[in-house]
Amino acid sequence: MRYCFVLLWWIGAHTATSQSLDTLQLAKRVLPGAQVEIYKSVGPTDLRASMVFPSGYRQGNAYPAMVFFFGGGWIRGSVNQFAEACRYFADRGMVTIAFDYRIEGRQHTTPVEAVQDARSAMRWVRVNASRLGIRPDRIVAAGGSAGGHLALAAALLDQVNEAGEDTTVSTVPAALVLFNPVTKTTAGGYGHERLGDKAEALSPVAHVRPGAPPAILFHGEDDTTVPIDNAEEFCERMLAAGNSCELHRFPGQKHGFFNSNEEVRRQIFKMSDQFLTRLGYLQPQ
Missing domain, CATH: 1.20.5 (Single alpha-helices involved in coiled-coils or other helix-helix interfaces)
Known part of the structure; x- marks a missing residue:
C-alpha cells in the first residue's frame, strides 16, 4: 500500500x-483581459487571436483594426509584447488583435510556418470582419523584429501560404507599422544562414512592388541584430516603386529598444498615431 x-x-x-x-x-x-478566439488549428496546436475592442464599441458599427505580431527571431516571444500598444490603439478607436503563431521554441517549426500563420491571421480578420465590426479596407499590420517580418510577409510574400487555404482572400494590410523589422533575409540581412535556399523567397525587400501598403519604420541606429541599412534599403526600394515609406532613426538605440524604454515607446506610439491619422484611419486627437 x-x-x-x-x-x-x-x-x-x-x-x-x-x-x-x-x-x-x-x-x-x-493577452490578459482580451477576448480570445482560435483563428487556426494545425494538428494539436490551436493558434489564438487576442482582441481588444474600443471603449464604446457597438455591434453593427465598423472600426479600423490593427493587428500585431510579436518578435523573437521566429524562435520565442509572446503576444504580451504588444499589450500596451493594443490598449493604446483600442483607446484611439481601433479593434486591436495580438496574434499567436508557431515558433521554434514551442512547436519546433521554421520561419516558413510563422509566415503561413501570419497570412492565415490576416485572412481570418478579413473573413470575420463583419462579425467583429472591422472595416476590411482598414486593417493595419504591425510587428517588431521577426514580427515586423510577418507583417511584411502578409503584404508581400504571396507565394507562401498554408496548404488548402482560400488564397482568393487577400492578406494585404492597408498600412504597415514596423518596429526594427526584419526586411531582408538574404546575405547581409537577418536569418539568411538559417533559411538557406528559402532566404530569397522569405526576404521582403526582394518582393517590393508598386501598390504595396504605406509603411512607417522605427529603427535604432546601433542595431547590430537587424542592421539599419536593411531598413534603408527597404525604404529606398519602396520609394522607387512609387510607394510610401517613412524611416525614423533613433541614434544610440539597439535592437528592440522600444521594449524597455517607455519614453521612446510613447514617442513611437504618437508618431504611429500621427501616421494613421494622416491616412484617415484615426480621428485627430
Missing part, C-alpha cells in the same frame, strides 16, 4: 506540474 500511495502521489504531482506548465505556456499565447 505504501508503494501504491507513493506512485499515486507521484502521478498526481506530475500531472499538476504538467497542467501548471500548460497554463504557463497558454498565458504566453493570450
Whole structure:
C-alpha cells in the first residue's frame, strides 16, 4: 500500500506540474483581459487571436483594426509584447488583435510556418470582419523584429501560404507599422544562414512592388541584430516603386529598444498615431 500511495502521489504531482506548465505556456499565447478566439488549428496546436475592442464599441458599427505580431527571431516571444500598444490603439478607436503563431521554441517549426500563420491571421480578420465590426479596407499590420517580418510577409510574400487555404482572400494590410523589422533575409540581412535556399523567397525587400501598403519604420541606429541599412534599403526600394515609406532613426538605440524604454515607446506610439491619422484611419486627437 505504501508503494501504491507513493506512485499515486507521484502521478498526481506530475500531472499538476504538467497542467501548471500548460497554463504557463497558454498565458504566453493570450493577452490578459482580451477576448480570445482560435483563428487556426494545425494538428494539436490551436493558434489564438487576442482582441481588444474600443471603449464604446457597438455591434453593427465598423472600426479600423490593427493587428500585431510579436518578435523573437521566429524562435520565442509572446503576444504580451504588444499589450500596451493594443490598449493604446483600442483607446484611439481601433479593434486591436495580438496574434499567436508557431515558433521554434514551442512547436519546433521554421520561419516558413510563422509566415503561413501570419497570412492565415490576416485572412481570418478579413473573413470575420463583419462579425467583429472591422472595416476590411482598414486593417493595419504591425510587428517588431521577426514580427515586423510577418507583417511584411502578409503584404508581400504571396507565394507562401498554408496548404488548402482560400488564397482568393487577400492578406494585404492597408498600412504597415514596423518596429526594427526584419526586411531582408538574404546575405547581409537577418536569418539568411538559417533559411538557406528559402532566404530569397522569405526576404521582403526582394518582393517590393508598386501598390504595396504605406509603411512607417522605427529603427535604432546601433542595431547590430537587424542592421539599419536593411531598413534603408527597404525604404529606398519602396520609394522607387512609387510607394510610401517613412524611416525614423533613433541614434544610440539597439535592437528592440522600444521594449524597455517607455519614453521612446510613447514617442513611437504618437508618431504611429500621427501616421494613421494622416491616412484617415484615426480621428485627430
